[in-house]
Amino acid sequence: MSKNLKGKYLEIAISNQRTAKIKDKRPNLQPVSQTETFKYTVPSSSLYPHQWLWDSCFHAIIYTRLGDHEFAKQELLSLLAGQWENGMIPHMIYWGESEKQRQNWGTEKNTSSITQPPMIAYAVETVYEETEDKDFIKKVYRDLDRYYKWLHKDRSTDSALLSIIHPWESGKDDFVPWDKVMKLHKPSKKEHEDYKLFLLDQYVKMNLNTKKFLEKDLFNVKSLLFNCIYLRNLKSMKKLGEIINKDTTYYSNTIKRVEESAKEHLYNPKLGIYTSIYNENTSIDDVDNPAVFLPLFAGLNTQEEAKELVEKVLLDTDTFWTSYPIPTISVDNDNFEPNRYWRGSSWININWFVYQGLKDYKLNKVAKKLKQKSVNMVEKSGFHEYYNSINGKGRGPSDFCWSGLIFDM
Ligand code: GLC
Numbered sequence: 001m002s003k004n005l006k007g008k009y010l011e012i013a014i015s016n017q018r019t020a021k022i023k024d025k026r027p028n029l030q031p032v033s034q035t036e037t038f039k040y041t042v043p044s045s046s047l048y049p050h051q052w053l054w055d056s057c058f059h060a061i062i063y064t065r066l067g068d069h070e071f072a073k074q075e076l077l078s079l080l081a082g083q084w085e086n087g088m089i090p091h092m093i094y095w096g097e098s099e100k101q102r103q104n105w106g107t108e109k110n111t112s113s114i115t116q117p118p119m120i121a122y123a124v125e126t127v128y129e130e131t132e133d134k135d136f137i138k139k140v141y142r143d144l145d146r147y148y149k150w151l152h153k154d155r156s157t158d159s160a161l162l163s164i165i166h167p168w169e170s171g172k173d174d175f176v177p178w179d180k181v182m183k184l185h186k187p188s189k190k191e192h193e194d195y196k197l198f199l200l201d202q203y204v205k206m207n208l209n210t211k212k213f214l215e216k217d218l219f220n221v222k223s224l225l226f227n228c229i230y231l232r233n234l235k236s237m238k239k240l241g242e243i244i245n246k247d248t249t250y251y252s253n254t255i256k257r258v259e260e261s262a263k264e265h266l267y268n269p270k271l272g273i274y275t276s277i278y279n280e281n282t283s284i285d286d287v288d289n290p291a292v293f294l295p296l297f298a299g300l301n302t303q304e305e306a307k308e309l310v311e312k313v314l315l316d317t318d319t320f321w322t323s324y325p326i327p328t329i330s331v332d333n334d335n336f337e338p339n340r341y342w343r344g345s346s347w348i349n350i351n352w353f354v355y356q357g358l359k360d361y362k363l364n365k366v367a368k369k370l371k372q373k374s375v376n377m378v379e380k381s382g383f384h385e386y387y388n389s390i391n392g393k394g395r396g397p398s399d400f401c402w403s404g405l406i407f408d409m
Helices: 004-015 053-066 069-081 120-131 134-155 177-182 189-205 210-215 224-243 249-266 290-298 303-314 348-360 364-381 401-408
Strands: 017-021 037-041
Touching: 004 017, 004 053, 004 364, 004 401, 037 053, 037 069, 053 069, 053 120, 053 348, 053 401, 069 120, 069 134, 120 134, 120 224, 134 224, 134 249, 224 249, 224 290, 290 303, 290 348, 303 348, 348 364, 348 401, 364 401
Parallel strands: none
Antiparallel strands: 017 037
């Protein structure tokens, strides 16, 4: 990695940092002192001028690794300031920023009404690993606990797995596997967008009643990526709880139940991999998207399975192992477009998840190669939102903060 890459990154990150005073606009009704200020980082000044859930978790991880522990903590505390009374952490907090892009979320609050992959416990664990600051865990644990219990209460139906109700909740907005769920065939960008707005409108019309919305099977997806992230984060919750001497029985039991449910419902023995399911029991039975590698991050695969998955699937140059991997849909899929948003382009956060999983399984050689390919992409094109998976050219804004995850690889 070239020396000035960190300097370049810090310049971008600092210019994307924001300070909000609670009096500007209070995102939720939590008791906070009037004078309190919150700091967070917008994913990109031009395109994403608000706070997003999993982005902030990634930012906190990056700041931790770059040594700015204070900002890492601030980033997570400001996320928690947006938490709803029921425990939900919204995927977007508007703070006092421009509300131009604001949708109708069906709430008076200054936030969205849906969530995103629940990475916050993992981010807190990362901060702790580096700082050993138990007081920070004590400060946030109750709110984290409320969030993970809300996820279970609001989103699990017949098993311990969670359903998401909107592509935006998946974090992978235009992901090809969702086409099946939405009954769209090779949708244009506009068709995809219209359908997403339709879904939100339906949810709002149902007064944000999740159970009612899920029963309609409009978008009822047990996303593999979301559930793997949930499982990994439940493990973080258990660990954090143990560090501050909490009773963690709930987390031990839930981890066990989620693991069992994933094996029962998400594992596809014919294909020998895990996949997402929708409408409770229909498998998205394809090996063609990189979520299939997320069970590594969750610790769901056996060592044998992991080795096979990596050798046969990840390293296949006709599908995933392009010059600038990992494409968000495999090269041999009909829908593959190397430039398109979540439909064949490569994203650093996906690479980071796979990298962490590879390290956990001690598949260090492949992890090292993936890191090198990810760094090459950033060195060639800068800190973009995503990249063309064939030629590595940057796509989307060029001040995109989570691409700094290469510093945690
Ligand atoms: C896009 C991405 C989502 C991200 C957001 C802000 O909507 O799909 O994952 O959180 O931008 O960066």
